[in-house]
Amino acid sequence: KAGVTQTPRYLIKTRGQQVTLSCSPISGHRSVSWYQQTPGQGLQFLFEYFSETQRNKGNFPGRFSGRQFSNSRSEMNVSTLELGDSALYLCASSPGSVSGNTIYFGEGSWLTVV
Amino acid sequence: DQQVKQNSPSLSVQEGRISILNCDYTNSMFDYFLWYKKYPAEGPTFLISISSIKDKNEDGRFTVFLNKSAKHLSLHIVPSQPGDSAVYFCAASALNYGQNFVFGPGTRLSVLP
Numbered sequence: 001k002a003g004v005t006q007t008p009r010y011l012i013k014t015r016g017q018q019v020t021l022s023c024s025p026i027s028g029h030r031s032v033s034w035y036q037q038t039p040g041q042g043l044q045f046l047f048e049y050f051s052e053t054q055r056n057k058g059n060f061p062g063r064f065s066g067r068q069f070s071n072s073r074s075e076m077n078v079s080t081l082e083l084g085d086s087a088l089y090l091c092a093s094s095p096g097s098v099s100g101n102t103i104y105f106g107e108g109s110w111l112t113v114v
Numbered sequence: 115d116q117q118v119k120q121n122s123p124s125l126s127v128q129e130g131r132i133s134i135l136n137c138d139y140t141n142s143m144f145d146y147f148l149w150y151k152k153y154p155a156e157g158p159t160f161l162i163s164i165s166s167i168k169d170k171n172e173d174g175r176f177t178v179f180l181n182k183s184a185k186h187l188s189l190h191i192v193p194s195q196p197g198d199s200a201v202y203f204c205a206a207s208a209l210n211y212g213q214n215f216v217f218g219p220g221t222r223l224s225v226l227p
Contacts, residue, residue, distance in 0.1 A: 004157075006157075031212070031213050033212075033213040033214070035217075042217055042218075042219045042220065043158075043203065043205075043217035044217075045213075045214045045215065045216070048212050048213045048214060050212070055212045055213075056211065056212040056213065056214045058214065090157055090158070092213065094213055101146075101213065102148060102160055102163050103148070103160075103213050103215065104160055105150075105157035105158045105159075105160075106157050107156055107157045108156075108157045110155075
């Protein structure tokens with residue numbers, strides 16, 4: 001069974017631009033969550049989508065947004081990029097129960113903001 | 115305030131011996147815990163989980179122990195292999211948190227041949 005697929009794997013953007021990252025979950029998984037990993041802050045939860053609705057949200061500014069499509073694929077968008085947004089962005093999928101689910105991560109998208 | 119702590123940034127173990135990685139948490143609402151290992155430039159790989167209704171879960175060489183009263187869990191790897199060298203993260207979640215897991219800062223394990 002194919003794992004979580006994230007695209008693109010690497011990208012470089014300029015401060016002030018916006019970026020869209022894509023995630024295809026494991027087949028049959030209905031929940032997609034996004035995490036940011038930086039050396040200073042570790043792995044931090046951004047948001048979770050289930051059945052095209054945002055179900056949970058972490059403590060990130062409104063510049064970070066996401067959406068989920070009817071086939072469970074998800075995108076996240078970061079607008080007005082700042083240098084501090086340089087990070088590994090990880091997508092994870094799970095079957096989608098309210099709790100007690102293991103989440104499975106993709107390889108991540110490395111974003112560098114210059 | 116860190117809700118999930120891994121107080122040992124690094125750990126070195128001889129091949130064949132036991133590796134014990136520790137994790138402490140402060141939020142008594144946490145009821146589901148996961149362990150991941152991560153190689154550089156890769157996403158975290160799921161290892162093992164435990165729910166708060168259990169105090170132990172085993173999967174092959176990996177065993178996780180949960181002590182709810184102490185808010186402490188540990189991952190035991192026996193026997194340790196050089197391929198186990200990676201960064202290990204514990205993560206915790208609570209009912210109705212959905213897939214909002216709080217991760218510890220990680221412990222870098224080095225298994226020496």
